[in-house]
Amino acid sequence: MSQAPLGRACAAVLRRDLTLAWRRRGDIAMPVLYALIVTTLFPFALGPENALLQRIAGGAVLVTVLLAMLLALDGMFRSDIEDGSLEQLVLAPQPLALMLGMKILAHWLTTALPLIVIAPMLASMLQLPAAAMPVMMLALALATPMLSLLGAVLVALTAGTRRSGMLLALMLLPLCVPVVIFAAGALAAAQQGLPWIAPIAWLGAALALALVLAPLACAAALRIALDA
Amino acid sequence: MSSWIPLWLHKLGSPPTFYRFAGKLRPWMLALAIVLGLVALYGGLVLAPPDYQQGDDYRIIFVHVPSAWMGLFIYGVMAVSAFIALVWRIKLAEVVAMESAPIGAAFTLITLVTGSLWGVRMWGTWWTWDARLTSELVLLFLYLGVIGLYHAFEDRRQGARAAAFLALIGIINVPIVHFSVNWWNTLHQGSTVRLFGPSTMTDSMIWPLLTMMVATKCYYVFSLCSRVRADLLALEGGKDWVRQIAAGESAR
């Protein structure tokens, strides 16, 4: 049996996941809709004063995006576990970490990217000043892959269990505390006109580390959770 | 086979031997914990003079600080045995890691509640987003995640391995959380109050604190022993040595 070259295997996994996501377009819209609903509720709960909304806008958008991602995280490997294709992937000759990395990339493209695209709209609904907008996009662009990578490790760990929704949130919270702190910190600094490079740089460093380590950890976790 | 590991350590790793060993160790540790705890309480509540700034309120320190230390210490123990369990697949290490988690969570909970009781007068509010208190809350969530993941699996050993992996991710996360929470706290100018400087603690306050610390360590060993014993009985239900114990206890 000849082994498919690595590049083609990666592309095949990515294409398969994107095709599957495209066939269920309604699921892609769900997190976006959820983020929109949550953002709409904030002014109703806090009152419509612009000054107050402006102060909380950055943090509110970040937390909303995080929760919307958490909503979609649960389904990252579910259909693959149900139809057994994840076990095939584990048995495949290609390195599992790389294949999982591709799956995480596909998941990020289908859930986080739409959220990043509508984030400016959500932020302007909450009166975030236009000057802080680029920093918010940068923070989101660095924070959402982090969350996808960290979330994937935890989803892999819960792969062998039946109920995982609330448990996943409980497990993710301690891991995403630093991400939220630095992303929101950069945003708050930008809003106050302070230098915001340092927290963004920390986020970038953490993302570089997670890009290398998380797929490996994800593969190890999946091996633990799948073999009985 | 590594020859540098002494034979008795190999033997201790077998469940029936450890069961007997833990049974012998347990009452001694409990006695030591109670005696040292009472001495520390007497020293802390009666002998130590009131603090010149905080009055008698500071006496919460004698349960708060040892509990906080234990919360971190038990997480360390859990992570080390989780590592051993994942690398060498020793059943006993899995059990020790998983049975440490509830004790650690209990100590972390005590730390949070006593810290909040102390905070009422220190900060004038039950809860404040002080760096240390927040880190402690995140630690509690880490413990709860490990416990929750362990119980989500139907197969106990598989659950133990998955939760052990989570505990290892957590131990990498703890310093990152601590660092980021500190950074966040300085950013937002939180109401951090130095609870005690190095010079304000006198000897009469320090010795009850250290005694209590030793007492909580002894208590941890005691609790771990009883938990591991109960868990080994449940895990090894089909084995002969467990049947003998079950038969022996029904005779009494």
Add this chain to the structure above:
Amino acid sequence: MNQFLAMGGYAVYVWPAYAVFLVVLLADALAPVLRRRRVLRELRGRLARQAARQQRHADTPTDA
């Protein structure tokens, strides 16, 4: 004694803190005792059922 119990006016904070410490640790100490008892009881039940089944199997051939 009363002065000791009053804790210089902070009794409301000091004593609950100690009570929480003792109650949580007591609960933590009792949990494994109860669990051990339950595990052994279930095990004895299983063994008794197994013995009864073996007894029945031993009896059937002589009846037939």
